Amino acid sequence: xxxxxxxxxxxxxxxxxxxxxxxxxxxELADLGIEVYYHTVVGDNPVRLExxxxxxxxxxxxxxxxxxxxxxxxxxxxxxxxxxxxxSLIQDEEALAQLHDYFNFSKNKMTExxxxxxxxxxxxxxxxxxxxxxxxxxxxxxxTTYLLLPGPPNELKPMFKKNARPLLEELFxxxxxxxxxxxxxxxxxxxxxVTELKGLIDNQSNPTIxxxxxxxxxxxxxxxxxxxxxEGERLLDQTEAEVMSLVGxxxxxxxxxxxxxxxxxxxxxxxxxxxxxxxxxxxxxFQSTLGDVPGVSEVFKGGFVTYSEQTKETFLGIEPTLIEKxxxxxxxxxxxxxxxxxxxxxxxFAVSFTGVAGPDELEGQPAxxxxxxxxxxxxxxxxxxxxxxxxxxxxxxxxxxxxLDMVRRAIDK
Amino acid sequence: xxxxxxxxxxxxxxxxxxxxxxxxxxxELADLGIEVYYHTVVGDNPVRLExxxxxxxxxxxxxxxxxxxxxxxxxxxxxxxxxxxxxSLIQDEEALAQLHDYFNFSKNKMTExxxxxxxxxxxxxxxxxxxxxxxxxxxxxxxTTYLLLPGPPNELKPMFKKNARPLLEELFxxxxxxxxxxxxxxxxxxxxxVTELKGLIDNQSNPTIxxxxxxxxxxxxxxxxxxxxxEGERLLDQTEAEVMSLVGxxxxxxxxxxxxxxxxxxxxxxxxxxxxxxxxxxxxxFQSTLGDVPGVSEVFKGGFVTYSEQTKETFLGIEPTLIEKxxxxxxxxxxxxxxxxxxxxxxxFAVSFTGVAGPDELEGQPAxxxxxxxxxxxxxxxxxxxxxxxxxxxxxxxxxxxxLDMVRRAIDK
Numbered sequence: 001x002x003x004x005x006x007x008x009x010x011x012x013x014x015x016x017x018x019x020x021x022x023x024x025x026x027x028e029l030a031d032l033g034i035e036v037y038y039h040t041v042v043g044d045n046p047v048r049l050e051x052x053x054x055x056x057x058x059x060x061x062x063x064x065x066x067x068x069x070x071x072x073x074x075x076x077x078x079x080x081x082x083x084x085x086x087x088s089l090i091q092d093e094e095a096l097a098q099l100h101d102y103f104n105f106s107k108n109k110m111t112e113x114x115x116x117x118x119x120x121x122x123x124x125x126x127x128x129x130x131x132x133x134x135x136x137x138x139x140x141x142x143x144t145t146y147l148l149l150p151g152p153p154n155e156l157k158p159m160f161k162k163n164a165r166p167l168l169e170e171l172f173x174x175x176x177x178x179x180x181x182x183x184x185x186x187x188x189x190x191x192x193x194v195t196e197l198k199g200l201i202d203n204q205s206n207p208t209i210x211x212x213x214x215x216x217x218x219x220x221x222x223x224x225x226x227x228x229x230x231e232g233e234r235l236l237d238q239t240e241a242e243v244m245s246l247v248g249x250x251x252x253x254x255x256x257x258x259x260x261x262x263x264x265x266x267x268x269x270x271x272x273x274x275x276x277x278x279x280x281x282x283x284x285x286f287q288s289t290l291g292d293v294p295g296v297s298e299v300f301k302g303g304f305v306t307y308s309e310q311t312k313e314t315f316l317g318i319e320p321t322l323i324e325k326x327x328x329x330x331x332x333x334x335x336x337x338x339x340x341x342x343x344x345x346x347x348x349f350a351v352s353f354t355g356v357a358g359p360d361e362l363e364g365q366p367a368x369x370x371x372x373x374x375x376x377x378x379x380x381x382x383x384x385x386x387x388x389x390x391x392x393x394x395x396x397x398x399x400x401x402x403x404l405d406m407v408r409r410a411i412d413k
Numbered sequence: 414x415x416x417x418x419x420x421x422x423x424x425x426x427x428x429x430x431x432x433x434x435x436x437x438x439x440x441e442l443a444d445l446g447i448e449v450y451y452h453t454v455v456g457d458n459p460v461r462l463e464x465x466x467x468x469x470x471x472x473x474x475x476x477x478x479x480x481x482x483x484x485x486x487x488x489x490x491x492x493x494x495x496x497x498x499x500x501s502l503i504q505d506e507e508a509l510a511q512l513h514d515y516f517n518f519s520k521n522k523m524t525e526x527x528x529x530x531x532x533x534x535x536x537x538x539x540x541x542x543x544x545x546x547x548x549x550x551x552x553x554x555x556x557t558t559y560l561l562l563p564g565p566p567n568e569l570k571p572m573f574k575k576n577a578r579p580l581l582e583e584l585f586x587x588x589x590x591x592x593x594x595x596x597x598x599x600x601x602x603x604x605x606x607v608t609e610l611k612g613l614i615d616n617q618s619n620p621t622i623x624x625x626x627x628x629x630x631x632x633x634x635x636x637x638x639x640x641x642x643x644e645g646e647r648l649l650d651q652t653e654a655e656v657m658s659l660v661g662x663x664x665x666x667x668x669x670x671x672x673x674x675x676x677x678x679x680x681x682x683x684x685x686x687x688x689x690x691x692x693x694x695x696x697x698x699f700q701s702t703l704g705d706v707p708g709v710s711e712v713f714k715g716g717f718v719t720y721s722e723q724t725k726e727t728f729l730g731i732e733p734t735l736i737e738k739x740x741x742x743x744x745x746x747x748x749x750x751x752x753x754x755x756x757x758x759x760x761x762f763a764v765s766f767t768g769v770a771g772p773d774e775l776e777g778q779p780a781x782x783x784x785x786x787x788x789x790x791x792x793x794x795x796x797x798x799x800x801x802x803x804x805x806x807x808x809x810x811x812x813x814x815x816x817l818d819m820v821r822r823a824i825d826k
Contacts, residue, residue, distance in 0.1 A: 012435075012436075012439075012452065013439055013449045013450065013451075013452065014439055014440070014443050014449075015435075015436045015437065015438070015439030015440030015441070015442075015443060015449075016440075017436070018431060018432070018433055018436045019431075019432055019435065019436070019452070020431055022425075022428075022432065022454070023425075023428045023430070023431045023432070024428065025428070026425075026426055026427055026428030027427070027428030027429075028428070029428075030427050030428060036426045036427075036428075037426065037455075037456065037461065038426075038453060038454065038455060038461075039425065039426065039432070039452070039453065039454035040451060040452065040453050040454075041435070041451065041452035041453075042450075042451060043450065048450070048451075189521055190483070190484070190485070191483075191484040191485070191524050191526050191527050192521070192522055192524055194484070194485045194526065195524040195525075195526065202486075210423070210424070210487075211485065212424060212429070212430075213483070213565065215567065221429070256429070277718075279697070281704070282701065282704065283697075283700050283701050283703060283704025283709075283713075284692070284696075284697025284698065284699070284700035284701035284704065284716075284718060285697065285701035285704065286697070287696050287697035287701075287718045287720075288695070288696050288697035288698040288700075288701045288809075290696060291694070291695065291696025291697065291698065291720070291770070291809065292805070292806060292809075294770075294771070294772055294773075294805055296696075296720075297720060297721065300696070300720055301720055301721035301723060301724050302717070302718045302719045302720045302721055302723075302724030302725075302728060303697075303717075303718045303724075304715070304717060304718070304728075305690075305697060305700045305701075305715045305716045305717070305718065306715045307700075307704070307709075307710060307713055307714055307715045308710065308714035308715055310714060310715075310759075311714050311715030311716075311758060312715075314757070314758075315715060315717075315757070315758075344727070344728070345724060345727075345728075346723075346727075357704070357707075358707070359707055360707075366518075368518065387518050387519050387520060388519070389515055389518060389519055390544055390545075391544065392705070392707055393705055394544070394567075396701075396704065396705075
């Protein structure tokens with residue numbers, strides 16, 4: 001079962017619109033067990049679209065087209081597909097009734113070209129549009145099925161979910177389903193992760209193991225192809241256990257939408273602990289990242305941004321002699337900042353960040369040199385030296401991730 | 414001059430990642446006068462990629478490939494293109510030196526597969542990667558030019574702008590040039606801006622006027638197509654003056670890469686003034702946004718994150734009775750926070766943020782209700798009530814933008 005997605009629209013080729021429809025449809029089709037082999041974008045040009053259809057028909061069982069169902073002259077997808085398979089276009093009565101209802105209700109003026117939107121491909125099924133006026137079509141000819149959907153994502157998405165997906169499920173009943181699980185890792189690069197898992201990845205076909213590098217972290221997607229859900233879960237559990245035996249020390253959580261800050265806030269909540277911060281180079285980014293999580297007020301009450309020497313002294317009460325002796329890019333300064341922030345905020349943990357965001361060096365240290373302190377009630381305060389790379393923004397973001405990981409690990413200990 | 418873009422990566426076909434690279438590259442190529450006829454996405458499969466290259470080579474003068482330059486076995490773009498044009502892969506010494514620098518500095522462990530990232534296509538030009546380890550290539554064979562870029566957008570974008578674009582400009586010089594100028598507006602929505610400028614936009618073909626809505630701001634791109642640069646500048650000046658006469662009160666700066674925070678920091682520097690903050694719902698985001706700007710230490714020394722009532726009292730010295738009487742989501746609280754932050758930090762300005770980030774309401778006020786205070790040395794402190802929409806992140810970001818704009822306007826006054 002091979003599918004491909006063709007998006008039609010010159011605006012996509014000009015870079016004015018992102019092709020999120022292809023992403024949405026790919027995810028939906030994967031979920032239906034239909035494998036997508038190609039995405040293509042082509043402009044509003046019937047000759048190039050026809051050439052593409054000829055090619056696609058040879059290699060795909062299902063071709064999903066999006067865009068070009070509108071009322072204007074450059075909306076040519078329906079005409080081109082109909083001509084390609086030698087079918088005609090016919091009036092869809094339900095779409096026509098909906099069109100009249102819309103214009104009666106909105107009091108907008110209906111123009112002749114609006115009627116084009118209610119035509120469907122003869123011999124196929126109409127796909128009603130719950131969020132717009134353009135009707136879609138699903139039609140099979142010579143072993144290839146064509147699904148035509150409109151371009152605006154706010155029309156395409158509900159239309160696919162409500163009206164197209166059930167027809168596809170009926171037409172292509174799933175033999176096998178794909179079950180997937182995402183594991184998230186911090187503190188290990190993609191290349192090292194893949195090296196550690198090389199034997200496993202190479203010898204593994206079901207589930208497959210796909211690494212993906214994100215800023216400051218790596219995710220692994222395990223995907224099992226199965227006929228039975230229980231069997232799939234068992235396969236995923238087994239592969240996960242093998243992955244964990246090799247790189248488990250870097251694992252921090254599950255899921256596509258999860259993140260290190262969410263996991264850290266959740267751990268703080270579970271432990272009934274609070275966290276504060278004193279931030280120099282990160283300038284509030286650690287605290288602001290905590291603030292992204294709804295309900296964080298339970299574990300975060302406030303903290304300090306001490307960007308200058310002076311505010312380190314006045315806000316936190318750090319001794320000027322400590323800074324004179326050690327500099328601000330120092331273990332001693334990181335430790336003092338974390339301890340003072342913890343005491344002043346009466347929190348269980350406090351994290352401190354002091355170092356060089358760049359682009360210029362500071363105290364003879366290059367950009368990326370960062371001390372991160374962690375004070376914990378009743379424990380000795382520690383500080384770790386890190387060397388981050390890339391630009392100012394990335395260095396600051398890297399430091400925040402490391403700070404979150406230090407808190408998470410301290411709770412887990 | 415025909416171009417096409419091929420993105421390589423199974424994650425795109427599974428719908429896990431949106432193909433924003435194609436959008437970015439299309440916009441850049443359009444700007445260079447290079448027309449893009451196709452976008453294609455193909456999985457990490459050398460046979461299908463080779464078939465696509467054969468087809469693309471027949472119809473395009475320039476093929477831009479993104480993705481598949483990484484260290485792992487499924488990163489096969491470089492090998493496939495090299496084989497397609499019968500060139501070999503060779504070591505790029507600059508990329509190798511950069512790789513060694515990175516691992517020496519970061520203390521991460523280098524693995525054998527990292528070296529793959531430093532190979533380029535023989536007979537071409539290396540494209541250095543300012544934000545990562547994978548080097549790109551630009552190579553011409555049989556009248557077709559191949560540009561290979563990495564998949565992660567945070568690497569592809571700076572690499573294209575800094576290192577690939579100048580080479581393309583050299584290789585494909587433009588007859589007519591497009592001169593463009595971007596005007597940035599805060600405090601007016603896209604639909605209102607377009608309404609105000611309707612007459613101008615409709616009657617204008619050179620320069621064209623293209624509005625673009627970004628989170629919390631709108632930009633207008635004026636683009637003149639000319640053979641003479643001076644004439645282009647004159648046309649742009651003239652259109653800009655007409656735009657400004659209609660919506661000039663919302664204008665804050667020029668340029669694609671500029672932003673409200675950069676403009677505000679620049680104004681503070683010019684005025685020789687400093688700024689501080691006391692942040693509740695924004696939780697450090699205002700200060701962290703300032704921290705994104707290199708050299709901000711001249712105008713920003715530090716501030717407070719006072720997320721709870723308690724830290725508003727202990728860090729800032731706000732009277733518990735003031736909060737009891739007015740609540741934290743109040744003009745009085747915003748004013749007290751801004752004043753105290755200004756005094757404690759000895760800054761010229763201080764901004765305060767207190768309100769409801771959501772999703773839940775607070776003190777009977779709905780999410781999005783935010784008071785923003787501005788204290789200025791020697792002037793009465795003010796606070797503005799705002800009602801922001803959308804989700805928690807958007808509300809917090811909206812509040813920060815408004816705070817920056819209040820500082821900028823106070824300096825301009």
